[in-house]
Amino acid sequence: MRKITVIGTGYVGLVSGTCFAEVGNRVICCDVDERKINMLRRGEVPIYEPGLDEMIARNTEKERLFFTTEVGEAIESSDIIYIAVGTPMSETGEADMRYVMQAAKKIGEHLNRYKIIVNKSTVPVGTGELVREVVQANKKYPWIGFDVVSNPEFLREGSAISDCMNMDRAVIGSDSEEAAAVIAELHEPFRTNIFKTDLESAEMIKYAANTFLATKISFINAIANICERVGANVVHVAEGMGLDSRIGGKFCRRASATAAPASRRIRTRWLISRTRRATISNCSNRSSARTTANGTLCWTS
Numbered sequence: 398m399r400k401i402t403v404i405g406t407g408y409v410g411l412v413s414g415t416c417f418a419e420v421g422n423r424v425i426c427c428d429v430d431e432r433k434i435n436m437l438r439r440g441e442v443p444i445y446e447p448g449l450d451e452m453i454a455r456n457t458e459k460e461r462l463f464f465t466t467e468v469g470e471a472i473e474s475s476d477i478i479y480i481a482v483g484t485p486m487s488e489t490g491e492a493d494m495r496y497v498m499q500a501a502k503k504i505g506e507h508l509n510r511y512k513i514i515v516n517k518s519t520v521p522v523g524t525g526e527l528v529r530e531v532v533q534a535n536k537k538y539p540w541i542g543f544d545v546v547s548n549p550e551f552l553r554e555g556s557a558i559s560d561c562m563n564m565d566r567a568v569i570g571s572d573s574e575e576a577a578a579v580i581a582e583l584h585e586p587f588r589t590n591i592f593k594t595d596l597e598s599a600e601m602i603k604y605a606a607n608t609f610l611a612t613k614i615s616f617i618n619a620i621a622n623i624c625e626r627v628g629a630n631v632v633h634v635a636e637g638m639g640l641d642s643r644i645g646g647k648f649c650r651r652a653s654a655t656a657a658p659a660s661r662r663i664r665t666r667w668l669i670s671r672t673r674r675a676t677i678s679n680c681s682n683r684s685s686a687r688t689t690a691n692g693t694l695c696w697t698s
């Protein structure tokens with residue numbers, strides 16, 4: 398049994414926190430949103446996800462799952478701190494990092510003993526290093542140590558519980574073998590493939606996976622346009638193509654003509670922008686990093 402605090406009780410934080418409790422850990426889900434936490438305390442679930450209500454009720458009753466707005470206290474009482482706050486797209490297409498930075502600052506201020514800080518939010522490459530710097534700069538007790546791990550999330554809304562309990566793989570990136578081993582052990586009950594790597598590679602895996610999925614949909618959309626012109630059936634083409642094990646049939650469904658293509662296009666642009674940023678941000682060569690007034694990440698060398 399591990400003592401875990403999840404900062405950010407949104408889609409990802411609530412689902413993954415509940416799943417960690419389900420497999421026997423003591424989990425505190427905290428959030429700055431009082432309305433959300435009050436709902437959860439009353440047994441109301443702010444999102445619809447099949448099976449989530451029952452799982453929350455079961456784990457709350459067994460006193461393995463708690464909800465609070467006292468983020469500092471929640472940090473102090475756990476050994477593993479997950480960051481699962483939002484990283485929405487800013488006006489310029491970059492990830493808005495202000496919430497991650499707020500969480501890192503809070504962790505530093507409440508670092509009362511050694512802790513493993515795990516980032517689950519989708520963040521640009523180099524964020525783990527930045528979190529380390531922010532925690533270090535805000536530590537009240539300079540002698541207390543900590544490690545940083547990247548453990549990106551791959552769940553999909555609508556099948557989040559199943560995606561979490563039966564995850565394809567857990568990507569664990571850290572420069573500390575001991576910390577990575579603890580997070581790997583945490584995932585043992587999920588009987589999944591554990592993929593251990595360094596911090597930056599784990600962060601990049603998340604971006605590469607998201608971008609690849611977007612590429613698959615863009616590709617099938619382009620094929621669909623050709624199919625229309627030549628009188629072919631894109632559903633059959635995708636199915637026939639996907640039967641090749643090198644290709645695979647998943648994420649080969651043409652985006653619908655209404656909302657999906659637009660949102661997918663925006664998401665793709667966002668990913669490209671994030672990936673470009675990831676490429677130009679050379680973590681090892683930079684001397685410092687900061688967030689701008691609007692919360693976007695910026696390296697200075």
Ligand SMILES: NC(=O)C1=CN([C@@H]2O[C@H](COP(=O)(O)OP(=O)(O)OC[C@H]3O[C@@H](n4cnc5c(N)ncnc54)[C@H](O)[C@@H]3O)[C@@H](O)[C@H]2O)C=CC1
Pocket residue numbers: 404405406407408409410427428429430433468481482483484496499500517518519520550551552553554
């Ligand atoms: N929703 C999804 O399907 C997936 C999302 N992700 C990523 O996971 C991250 C979280 O996403 P969601 O859960 O969907 O976001 P969300 O917007 O549903 O939840 C984020 C939560 O963090 C809270 N928060 C913000 N600042 C805080 C702070 N300083 N202290 C405590 N709580 C704070 C907010 O009040 C909110 O409840 C994002 O980076 C997202 O890109 C990754 C995989 C899947």
Ligand SMILES: O=C(O)[C@H]1O[C@H](OP(=O)(O)OP(=O)(O)OC[C@H]2O[C@@H](n3ccc(=O)[nH]c3=O)[C@H](O)[C@@H]2O)[C@H](O)[C@@H](O)[C@@H]1O
Pocket residue numbers: 519550551552553554607610614647648649650651652653657660661664
């Ligand atoms: O980082 C994030 O924030 C998240 O981004 C994605 O989530 P998202 O893009 O929000 O949604 P998906 O469920 O991946 O895809 C949604 C859209 O793609 C469309 N789609 C999906 C599959 C397909 O074959 N064709 C297609 O058009 C769906 O209809 C839907 O509109 C990923 O699924 C998450 O793992 C993730 O990490």
